[in-house]
C-alpha cells in the first residue's frame with residue numbers, strides 16, 4: 026500500500042491509499058478519485074514540501090544537540106586536563122589561591138551554589154562546568 030496526500034482543485038487536502046503508484050495513476054485517469062469535501066474529480070498529489078521541512082527541522086535539532094554534547098564534553102576534558110582536582114576543598118583552595126596563600130594554578134572541584142556565590146562576591150573567578158545533557162532528553 027502507498028499513501029498519498031491528495032488535494033482537489035478547491036485546495037481541500039485528504040489522504041488516499043493505493044495499492045501502488047500505478048493504481049493511483051489509473052484511478053486518477055479514470056476519474057475514480059473524488060474529494061470527500063466537495064466531490065470534485067480534479068484531484069492531484071499534494072506537494073510533499075511540508076513533510077520534508079518537518080524532517081529537516083528534526084535533523085537540525087538533533088545536530089544541535091550533538092554539538093551541545095560535544096561542547097560540554099570538550100569543556101570537561103579541557104578542565105580535567107589543565108586543572109587540578111581538589112574535590113570539596115574547592116572553595117578553600119580557590120580562596121587560598123586568590124589571596125596568595127597557595128600556588129597559583131587552575132583548579133576544579135565541588136562547590137555548592139552558595140559556595141560559588143560567595144566566591145564570586147569575593148571577586149574570585151569561578152565558573153560552573155556544564156553537566157552533560159541527558160541522552161534521552
Ligand SMILES: [Zn+2]
Pocket residue numbers: 033034035036037060061062063064065
Ligand atoms: Zn474539494
